[in-house]
Amino acid sequence: MTDVQSTSREAAVAALAARYRADPKQADTPWNAALATLLTHRSVRAYRPDPVPPAVLRTAVAAAQSAPTSSNLQVWSVVAVEDPARKARLAELAGHQRHVETCPLFLVWLADLSRLRVLGSERGRATDGLDYLESLLVAVVDASLAAQNAVVALESLGYGTVYIGGMRNRPEEVAATLGLPADVVAVFGLCVGLPDEACPASVKPRLPVEAVLHAECYGGPPSADLVAGYDAALRSFQLEQGIAANGWSDTALQRVRGPESLSGRHRLREALAARGFALK
Amino acid sequence: MTDVQSTSREAAVAALAARYRADPKQADTPWNAALATLLTHRSVRAYRPDPVPPAVLRTAVAAAQSAPTSSNLQVWSVVAVEDPARKARLAELAGHQRHVETCPLFLVWLADLSRLRVLGSERGRATDGLDYLESLLVAVVDASLAAQNAVVALESLGYGTVYIGGMRNRPEEVAATLGLPADVVAVFGLCVGLPDEACPASVKPRLPVEAVLHAECYGGPPSADLVAGYDAALRSFQLEQGIAANGWSDTALQRVRGPESLSGRHRLREALAARGFALK
Numbered sequence: 001m002t003d004v005q006s007t008s009r010e011a012a013v014a015a016l017a018a019r020y021r022a023d024p025k026q027a028d029t030p031w032n033a034a035l036a037t038l039l040t041h042r043s044v045r046a047y048r049p050d051p052v053p054p055a056v057l058r059t060a061v062a063a064a065q066s067a068p069t070s071s072n073l074q075v076w077s078v079v080a081v082e083d084p085a086r087k088a089r090l091a092e093l094a095g096h097q098r099h100v101e102t103c104p105l106f107l108v109w110l111a112d113l114s115r116l117r118v119l120g121s122e123r124g125r126a127t128d129g130l131d132y133l134e135s136l137l138v139a140v141v142d143a144s145l146a147a148q149n150a151v152v153a154l155e156s157l158g159y160g161t162v163y164i165g166g167m168r169n170r171p172e173e174v175a176a177t178l179g180l181p182a183d184v185v186a187v188f189g190l191c192v193g194l195p196d197e198a199c200p201a202s203v204k205p206r207l208p209v210e211a212v213l214h215a216e217c218y219g220g221p222p223s224a225d226l227v228a229g230y231d232a233a234l235r236s237f238q239l240e241q242g243i244a245a246n247g248w249s250d251t252a253l254q255r256v257r258g259p260e261s262l263s264g265r266h267r268l269r270e271a272l273a274a275r276g277f278a279l280k
Numbered sequence: 281m282t283d284v285q286s287t288s289r290e291a292a293v294a295a296l297a298a299r300y301r302a303d304p305k306q307a308d309t310p311w312n313a314a315l316a317t318l319l320t321h322r323s324v325r326a327y328r329p330d331p332v333p334p335a336v337l338r339t340a341v342a343a344a345q346s347a348p349t350s351s352n353l354q355v356w357s358v359v360a361v362e363d364p365a366r367k368a369r370l371a372e373l374a375g376h377q378r379h380v381e382t383c384p385l386f387l388v389w390l391a392d393l394s395r396l397r398v399l400g401s402e403r404g405r406a407t408d409g410l411d412y413l414e415s416l417l418v419a420v421v422d423a424s425l426a427a428q429n430a431v432v433a434l435e436s437l438g439y440g441t442v443y444i445g446g447m448r449n450r451p452e453e454v455a456a457t458l459g460l461p462a463d464v465v466a467v468f469g470l471c472v473g474l475p476d477e478a479c480p481a482s483v484k485p486r487l488p489v490e491a492v493l494h495a496e497c498y499g500g501p502p503s504a505d506l507v508a509g510y511d512a513a514l515r516s517f518q519l520e521q522g523i524a525a526n527g528w529s530d531t532a533l534q535r536v537r538g539p540e541s542l543s544g545r546h547r548l549r550e551a552l553a554a555r556g557f558a559l560k
Contacts, residue, residue, distance in 0.1 A: 019346055028335045033313035034436035038343040038429050055308045061493050063318040065486040066299055067428060070445045071535050072514075072528065074487055079494045086496060110498075115491070118501040120533050129536035133552075133559075134448065134545035137420060141445075141468065144424030148347060149318050152432055156314035165350050165421075168414065179497035187421065206345040207354055211395070213341050214359045216366060217459035218390075221398040234352075248352065253400050255351050256409035259560075265414035269560065272413075279413075280539075280549065 008032075015039040018203040021233035037156045042201040044160025045099040047193030051082070052105040056157060060192075063153035064146035075135070076143035076187075077112040078150075079178050080105060089177050090189065094166030095263060103191035108167060108174070109147045111139030113183040113277075130183065131278035143187045154192055160201065164189035169264040171271040182276035202241060205233045207248075288312075295319040298483040301513035317436045322481040324440025325379040327473030331362070332385040336437060340472075343433035344426035355415070356423035356467075357392040358430075359458050360385060369457050370469065374446030375543055383471035388447060388454070389427045391419030393463040393557075410463065411558035423467045434472055440481065444469035449544040451551040462556035482521060485513045487528075 008031040016024040019039060057080060064078065081087055082105055090108070091100035100106055113130045120127035129135060151161050167174050167186040174186045195201065207230050211222040231247035238245040259266035272279060288311040296304040299319060337360060344358065361367055362385055370388070371380035380386055393410045400407035409415060431441050447454050447466040454466045475481065487510050491502040511527030518525040539546035552559060 016342055019342060028333075030336060030339055030437055032436050034317045035339065035343065035433055037314045038433055039346050041346045041348070043348060053308075056310060058489060058493075059310055059315065061489055062296055062299060063315065065489070065492065066319050066321045066483075068321070068323060068431070068443050069486075070443070071532070072484065073532050073535060074492070077492045077494060077498070079496070079498060081496055083496055112492075115501055116532055116536055119507065119529055120536070122504075123533070125533045126537045127533065128538040129541050129546075132539065132542060132546050133549045134542055135536065137448070137467075137548070138445070140417060140420055141424045144421045145428045148425045148428040149432070151348070152429070153315055153318055156312055157310055163348050163350070165418070168417070181498060181500075184498065187417075203346075204352065206349075209338060209341055209345070212345065212354070212357045212392075213338075214357060216359070216361055216363055218357070218359060218461060218464065220461075221395055224402075227399065249399055252351070252353050252396055253403065253405045253407065255353060256396055256400070256415065257406045258408040259412065261409050262412060262414055266409075266412050266560070268417070269413045280546070 011036060019206055020208060021205040021236065022208070034156070037152055040203060041155060042203050043162040044195045044201045045162050045191070046196040046199035047099070047103045047160065047191070048196050049104060050194050052159065052192055056154070056159070057105065060150040060153045064150040067145040067149040069142045069145070070138045073116065073138065074142065075112055075116065075139040076146050077110045077184070078146070079108045079110065081108060086177060090167070090174065093170045093173050093177065094164050094189065095169055097164060097166055099162065099191050100164055100189065103193045105192040107150070107190040107192060108178060108186050109143045109188055109190065110180065111136060111143050111185050111187050113139055114181050117183045131280050133279045136272070136277055136279060140187055147188070147190060151190070158194065159192055160195035162191045164191065166263065168268055171268065172274055175275060185272060185275045185277065202237070205230070205237050291316060299486060300488060301485040301516065302488070317432055320483060321435060322483050323442040324475045324481045325442050325471070326476040326479035327379070327383045327440065327471070328476050329384060330474050332439065332472055336434070336439070337385065340430040340433045344430040347425040347429040349422045349425070350418045353396065353418065354422065355392055355396065355419040356426050357390045357464070358426070359388045359390065361388060366457060370447070370454065373450045373453050373457065374444050374469065375449055377444060377446055379442065379471050380444055380469065383473045385472040387430070387470040387472060388458060388466050389423045389468055389470065390460065391416060391423055391465050391467050393419055394461050397463045411560050413559045416552070416557055416559060420467055427468070427470060431470070438474065439472055440475035442471050444471065446543065448548055451548065452554055455555060465552060465555045465557065482517070485510075485517050
């Protein structure tokens with residue numbers, strides 16, 4: 001047993017060191033196969049062309065359906081896209097993201113209030129609660145919990161993934177491409193495939209835990225030192241990856257500076273209204 | 281190897297049979313420890329009083345931070361609540377949910393645009409992009425992906441959890457209880473603790489996979505037969521649990537019938553505006 005525990009301890013320390021670019025302070029980190037999958041996540045954008053077997057897709061969806069869902073409403077759906085022309089169109093709509101086209105399987109996760117709307121209509125029942133912002137949020141949370149369970153399932157089986165928020169750049173055209181009815185909108189996409197070992201992906205460092213974890217009450221913004229330290233950690237990661245070493249804070253602020261920096265998503269509310277979401 | 285494979289095959293079939301209350305049609309379901317954790321999820325509302333060790337909490341947050349985050353913005357935070365009086369107050373705000381008070385650890389997951397807002401303000405940079413609905417959605421998705429990774433991590437370590445959407449019933453009072461600044465709102469809570477073995481929880485059946493998984497294009501609403509079959513499956517689960525056997529469709533339609541059925545969340549948009557979310 002000593003060997004296994006020693007190996008686990010080393011794996012836990014290595015995973016936390018990669019995630020935070022710092023020595024883990026705690027000596028008693030628990031470890032198991034599921035934690036190994038979770039903590040070593042990395043975004044994969046280069047895929048082998050091998051198709052994803054139907055059994056893998058169905059297992060990923062079973063994992064997704066096993067995620068919690070608010071009041072068991074299950075207000076989400078997923079479209080599995082493998083057709084090259086459809087993937088190419090979605091890649092274009094996402095802002096010409098080539099990996100949407102080259103991944104063998106592209107999953108589009110949907111906030112889906114249509115199932116309950118149609119059921120209510122068939123039974124002559126009011127469904128006015130669906131017209132509130134709350135119902136959109138329930139559907140977005142449901143879709144996110146489901147998708148993340150699918151990601152963990154797929155990564156545990158050796159597949160790579162990356163989320164594509166660009167599905168919200170041009171929601172009406174995404175809806176037309178996937179034949180979405182009213183009360184349904186794409187929340188995000190997910191590229192899936194076996195990672196191309198010629199282009200290995202790395203673990204991206206995150207903010208120190210102190211920045212996101214608060215005890216009892218919100219502890220205020222991170223210190224300038226903390227932000228500077230994280231900027232340095234991210235720059236060292238970016239240098240290793242051969243990408244522009246801009247750090248974190250400047251890039252993040254660029255991204256939120258105004259409507260022109262949101263890749264078209266400044267009109268999301270208008271697009272949602274066109275899809276039937278009243279957002280009262 | 282034959283024994284291990286046989287055991288895995290049986291575990292996979294059993295997990296899928298419990299989740300769907302139907303015989304799995306596929307003979308080639310993959311299986312591993314992470315999938316076992318994912319597919320056997322159940323909501324736990326009865327806890328032993330043992331505190332959650334700090335190492336477990338930090339590992340759960342490391343798993344949460346390892347989840348994907350849109351453009352690496354990391355626009356979420358989490359407050360760990362253990363103080364009995366604060367848990368009691370949050371239980372009341374969630375509509376008197378007793379397990380919020382009795383769980384040893386209550387995590388409140390936050391959509392947190394404050395970190396970037398404050399950073400921009402300190403540097404004299406515009407952050408007008410945060411005033412759009414898109415930025416709320418990014419934060420809600422980020423918080424959801426992070427929280428679900430924490431759930432998987434905690435369940436892999438033997439802990440039980442249940443999400444508490446009731447944190448959105450009275451958002452201003454939740455914010456006051458947790459000292460939240462502007463641009464921060466609670467998305468949901470999460471009860472955490474060791475399950476009380478005297479009150480075992482069971483796997484809740486979900487809609488058949490055909491209802492949520494679409495190939496290439498959205499396939500339309502589920503058939504009346506599918507809904508009737510799921511209503512029957514859920515009723516059989518509810519009878520086993522000794523709870524009212526109302527099935528699914530009628531209860532779900534009750535929940536969305538109008539503003540009066542949303543537990544106060546029909547005013548979420550107004551509450552978000554008061555928290556600083558312009559939602560343009």
